[in-house]
Amino acid sequence: MMTEHRTDAAHITADQQAVEDDLVATVVASFDDTPDPRLKQLMQAVVRHLHAFIREVRLTEQEWNRAIEFLTAVGNITDDKRQEFVLLSDVLGASMQTIAVNNQAHANATDATVFGPFFVADSPQIPLGGDIGSGAPGQPCWIEGTVTDTDGRPVPGAKVEVWEADEDGLYDVQYPDGRVSGRAHFFTDDNGSYRFWGLTPTPYPIPHDGPVGTMLEAVNRSPMRASHLHFMVTADNLRTLVTHIFVSGDDLLTSDSVFGVKDSLVQDFLEQAPGTPTPDGRDPGDRSWSRVHFDIVLAPAGT
Secondary structure, eight states: OOOOOOOOGGGOOHHHHHHHHHHHHHHHHTTTTOSSHHHHHHHHHHHHHHHHHHHHHTOOHHHHHHHHHHHHHHHHHOOSSOOHHHHHHHHTTHHHHHHHHHSOOOTTOOOOOOOOSOOOSSOOBOOTTOBSOTTOSSOEEEEEEEEEETTSOBOTTOEEEEEOOOTTSOOGGGSTTOOOOSEEEEEOOTTSEEEEEEEOOOOEEOOOSSHHHHHHHHTTOOOEEOOEEEEEEEOTTBOOEEEEEEETTOTTTTSOTTOOOOGGGEEOOEEEOTTOOOTTOOOOTTOOEEEEEOOEEEOBTTO
């Protein structure tokens, strides 16, 4: 992905600048009659910022054509199992910036983080204490906690959706056999509590066999994500939360490829020796297992 060297905009003549300014004004004005005011705002802002970028870097026609080819490749590889555009948004930090804008800090509400490209709607429902693994390889992990509002009141009946990669770094949808594993949903009990068996998260690379991976290689960036488990929590009159929990001590916490790590979401996954009794009496055999406690606090809707 070699690029041409161009001089900066400092040497642009006044006449050339006037031509460029006039074009920006003309394109922005072309959206003046947009009936939807929000759409008008978005389109005019996109034009201003896109033209500012082109002018700042003095973009060549060859570079623009290559950018179009890149975006075409992103679209071509995207299907119902793989969302390369979400991946692109993630590695550019756009996903996290959008989350920051739309999930402003409110009291003690749990921090949000990236959604990621591997969420699947209509995951299997399991009872509290059930197992989301469905045979996926990895160390068993007992995850438990509560869901409350910012005043500390329990939230019964909150829908909790969870999903994660297996120890080989793959989500179920990345396998060609149609398996469903490492994902499920359940509802909190009358005390707002939840509990389930999952897998101890392990680091893995985001898909890097497509155009996003090619871009990361060209800029010498790693595709690796810090170990994590996804949550999405919804409840009436409360702000929907999309978040992760991360594993304390993970070397990748400071270099997560999608900028998703927040200190408040780093949790201690406590290793349990083989033979240690489990909270629900499950027998993990001669394997070790881990446990983590993660309390979730939901902000009011509209905040």
